[in-house]
Amino acid sequence: MPPLLSIMTQEQITAFFDSYKAFGPIVAILLPLIEAFLPFLPLVAFAVANANAFGLWQGFLLTWIGASLGSILVFLLIRKFGQMRMLHFISKRPSIKKLTLWVEKRGFGPLFILLCFPFTPSAAVNVVAGLSRISMWQFSLAALSGKCVMLFIISFIGYDLSALVKNPLRSIFAVLVIAILWYVGKRVENRLNIRMSQSEDKGGS
DSSP, X not given: OOHHHHTSOHHHHHHHHHHXXXXXXXXXXXXXXXXXXXXXXXXXXXXXXXXXXXXXXXXXXXXXXXXXXXXXXXXXHHHHHTTSHHHHHHHHSHHHXXXXXXXXXXXHHHXXXXXXXXXXXXXXXXXXXXXXXXXXHHHHHHHHHHHHHHHHHHHXXXXXXXXXXXXXXXXXXXXXXXHHHHHHHHHHHHHHHHHHHHHHHHHHO
């Protein structure tokens, strides 16, 4: 059982989420939206808090709206200002240029797959997509659908934290699923990187 949950009672957890819910749905949307600009913030924690405070479906929907809007806003800002002098150093980095060209060639598919997994650096994906010539509609569709899959999985696993306190097996199952998602996400990311390198080698030969 996670240490934090082991020292909290069901009443304390319920009281915490009741107080969180009192801030209203606007905060539930704003926190995931801000995370798109400040990726060190814990999106997973926001998704779990929303699901527990507002219920699985409403909490998931609020998190999805906020996270998707945040990603699209970052994309649009990078698309508009990415070539300015203050941000020019980002687009000129060789690794970013290679990834940008690869996204332009592959389009929707890789973006959707990367955004499906909770431990993918989605902030980097948003920036690279903004620097590429992929259309806003392609990116928006990838962000909306990819984050829908990812956030529903997190919300479903983290929903009803009081049950994690009462049922240690559920805690173990939740940790196991998260570990599997992390592992699969990293494998997919590595395979995509290998394919990108192979494409570049063929193009250069």
